[in-house]
Amino acid sequence: MLYRSTYKNQTSQKVLFLLYILFANITISVGQTDRSIVVNPAYEHEFQKGVNSKKYALLVGTDEYDNFTMLNNPIHDVEDIGKVLSEKYGFTINILRNPSSNQLLSTLKEYRKKLKRNDRFLLYIAGHGTYDNIFYKEGFLVMKETKNETEDPNLLTYLPFQHVKNIADNLPSQQVMLMVDVCFGGAFNENIQRNRSASSRNYHWNANVFLQKQLKDKGRFVLSSGRLNTVPDGAFGSHSPFARDLIKALEDNASDSIVTAQKLQLELLTLSSNPILGYFGETNGMSDFVFKARSSSSKVNEKERIDLLVNMYYGNLKELSLEFFKQRFINTVALQKIADEFHDMAKNGNVEASFWVAYMNHRGHGIRLDANEKNRFIQLAYDTFYTEHFENMNDEHILLLTMLQSEGMMKIENHYRLQNQITSSLSEEHPISYYYxxxxxxxxxxxxxxxxxxxxxxxxxxxxxxxxxxxxxxxxxxxxxxxxxxxxxxxxxxxxxxxxxxxxxxxxxxxxxxxx
Known part of the structure; x- marks a missing residue:
């Protein structure tokens, strides 16, 4: 198997980075190579109640090298990613194929003249990369003309990640995103240690208002396929595992009212390389990179709204310090808002919302229900999910059905039956099921x-x-x-x-x- 990296250890080692970001969880067969990609900010054009926000994407693919192993799929990846971004998300696309360092930097700088404050920019880079862990403690892009280490021991022909990040950080638009599919791609993510989760955003359910709020703060985002680990290129003629799953996530979410980086990243969590969403440069506030906010006055449908709230809920739990969990009732402003949203929908008869507000009450997270209301919500959820599972043979809410009993919200009448339900609820697409x-x-x-x-x-x-x-x-x-x-x-x-x-x-x- 060929990797898009070479590793150099403490004596004379150097890590050859693969800049290939979004990595899918598949078995690598003979004929595959390894690599990495960087996804950059992308601009889109959406005119929404006074907000003129264009989306641009610069997609960079390198599979031909003068001094390094050829790769199978970078150009194929960026072409197909560009197609879905253009046709389904309204991005203006620019693709660079096998560029030199000078061509990449010059093209990137040109966006300083194009971009306006409310625009969005995405940079995606696919190709080889390298990491020096002795002298520079820095990652580098390997470009077409880059020489090998023997000829260039000081890495003068390599393109430092920092150069790309500095230019991207100083672009005039509020939202800039790098997508990096690389071996050891975490080196692009300089702020992993912030432990900030994009899931804890203050989402607004009108797509127009949502976009305006996200553009209020300056955000510099980076999605990497892993940390300091290798990632595969994929078999010739196919896509890299990450690109394949990224394309699928973009296509699957194309009809949604709101599509954000966090939403896409959640669909990539099963990848063995552990893709992570982080930050670089000057990032203010808690915005999220917006791939799409539907250009209409329509509200987000309730299913989308609940999905966003659930993501926000778990994101907020991730961000709480240990001290919070020593309290019997956790009452942060964010949890209150999430619980209130669930509560409002539950009072209007939404069954999923009834479950989640009852669950948050049970865990002591942001809301206290009176006994009658709590029992009413729990019974509604249980009766609905029970009928759905046992009579209609529909397992859409099987996990929630098991949680009602396993988490102690209802009395367990039959442990054997519950254990079978739990087994049925386990899903690699939803690793949280293994937690419960x-x-x-x-x-x-x-x-x-x-x-x-x-x-x-x-x-x-x-x-x-x-x-x-x-x-x-x-x-x-x-x-x-x-x-x-x-x-x-x-x-x-x-x-x-x-x-x-x-x-x-x-x-x-x-x-x-x-x-x-």
Whole structure:
């Protein structure tokens, strides 16, 4: 297998970066190569109640090199990504094929003249990359003319990531995004340590108002396919795993009223490279990069609204410090607003909203319902989801049905039936399902099943699973070893949870003096 990187260790090592960002979780077969891409800010044109916001995308693909291994798919990737961005999202597209460093930087600088304050810009780069971990502690793009390390030991023909970030940061538009699909692409993301989650945005349900609010603050975003790890190029004639899943996510969400970077990133969480959304340069406030906000006065439909609220809810939980979880009732402004939105929809008969407001009440997150209202919402959700599952053979809400019982909101009448429901609810597309399965197994003193479920969710990149798994290993390491499990280092999973933005994991690490 060919990787889009070469690694250089402490003596004379250097990491060859693959700039290929969005990486899909598939098995790499013979004939594939590895690489990386950078996704840059993209501009779109949307005229919305006085907001003239154009979208531009500069897509850069390099698969031919004078001194490095050729790659299979970068140009194919950027062409197809450009097609969906243009046809379904209204971006003005510019594609650079096998450019020199000078061509890339010159083209990027030209956008300073094009972009207006309310425009949006996306930069996507696919190709080889490198990382020097001894002298520069910096990542570099490998361009067509870049020489190998023997000929260029000081990396003068390499294009530093920082050069690209500096130009992008100083563009006049409020929203600029880099999408980086690279081996060790986390080097592009200079602010992972902020542990900020784009899911905790103050979404407004009118798409016009939403876009205006997002453009209020300056935002510099970067989506990388991983941290300091390799990513594959994909078989010849196909797409890189990440590009393939990015294209699918863009197409699947094209009809939605609002599409943001956070929304797309959530659909890439199952990738083995652990794609992460972070920040670079001068970023103010808590905005999210907007790929699309429908140019109409129509409201976001309730399903989209609930999905956004659920994402915001988990995002807010990720950002809470350890001190909050020592309280029986967590009453932040953000959680109150989310709970109030669910409550309003629940009072109007929305069943999913009834579940979520009852769940937040049960967990003590932002709302206190009176007993009658709580019981009414719980019973409505249970009756609806039960009928849906057992009579209509529809498993759309099977996870919520299991949570009603496993989380203690309702009495468990039949543990065997519940266990079967939990098994049916497990989904690699929704790693949070393993978190709730693990919690139930722990309550039932089923240590082996708890470990297996939390481990599956942790490997899928779910920070809540990673934290609970770390805690489980810390408490029950001897018992797990007696069950035959090995590689039981709680610190590793605690670190992963922290890297994935779970604030309380970072707090635990700091309290114990654990460092990366």
């Amino acid at each position: 399965a693990g919690r139930y197994c722990l309550k039932q003193s089923k240590l082996k099943h708890a470990y297996v479920n939390l481990l599956k969710g942790a490997k899928k990149g779910n920070a809540f699973c990673q934290f609970e798994l770390s805690f489980l290993i810390y408490r029950e390491k001897d018992k797990l070893e007696n069950l035959g499990y090995t590689d039981l280092n709680y610190k590793d999973w605690l670190l992963e949870a922290s890297r994935n933005g779970l604030r309380k994991a970072t707090d635990v690490m700091n309290s114990q003096g654990i460092t990366e």
